[in-house]
Amino acid sequence: MSQQENVQPQENKENEPEVVSPDIFFEMADEYGYDHRAFAFVYQALLDAIEAGGGGHVKAKMIADKVRENALKNYGGLALEVLRYWRVHTTSDIGRIVEALVEKGLCLKSEEDRFEDFENLYDFDTVFRKEYQIGQNRSAAPAR
Numbered sequence: 001m002s003q004q005e006n007v008q009p010q011e012n013k014e015n016e017p018e019v020v021s022p023d024i025f026f027e028m029a030d031e032y033g034y035d036h037r038a039f040a041f042v043y044q045a046l047l048d049a050i051e052a053g054g055g056g057h058v059k060a061k062m063i064a065d066k067v068r069e070n071a072l073k074n075y076g077g078l079a080l081e082v083l084r085y086w087r088v089h090t091t092s093d094i095g096r097i098v099e100a101l102v103e104k105g106l107c108l109k110s111e112e113d114r115f116e117d118f119e120n121l122y123d124f125d126t127v128f129r130k131e132y133q134i135g136q137n138r139s140a141a142p143a144r
Contacts, residue, residue, distance in 0.1 A: 020106060032100045034093070035086035042088075042097040045070050046107060057110065060117035063098060064091045068127055080128035091121040 020043065022036075029036040045066040049058040052066065071079035088094065095118025101107045 024104060024106070028100055028104060032096070034088060034097060034100075038083075038086035038088050038093075039097055039100065041070070041086070042067060042094055043101055043106060046098065046101070060091075060095065060098075060115075061121055064094050064118060064121045067094055068122065071128065077129075080124060083124065083128070089124060091118045091124075094118055 022040065025036040025039040025043075028034075028039045032039075042063070046058070046063055048070065049062045049066040050056065053062060071083060075082045083089070088097070095115040098107070098118070099115045102109050
């Protein structure tokens with residue numbers, strides 16, 4: 001059984017997450033090759049996962065699940081296309097973005113953390129296209 005990825009945002013002296021300038025995401029886009037919005041989106045998903053988990057470290061699956069949840073909530077049936085436009089095609093891409101956030105000091109990781117834990121957590125086509133369509137069909141069904 002592999003160790004799960006645990007990360008948390010960099011905190012200031014009052015143990016509050018640091019306020020992040022959007023400029024850092026533009027710089028990261030130039031350096032790492034993903035759209036600047038991908039960095040901001042994954043960073044927000046990280047913060048949301050921490051909040052949902054009660055604070056502290058979160059695992060790779062929690063972050064990836066929050067990316068999926070937020071993408072479907074914000075973009076609905078277009079979530080897959082939006083993520084692809086940002087050059088995010090797999091959960092491994094989410095892991096690379098989190099790794100970049102760690103490298104830039106926007107979040108912390110422990111010694112046990114492995115970015116490989118983001119690999120193959122779910123298939124984008126399945127969760128953003130097929131499962132979304134199934135969910136839409138259920139909600140559109142007439143009441144009996």
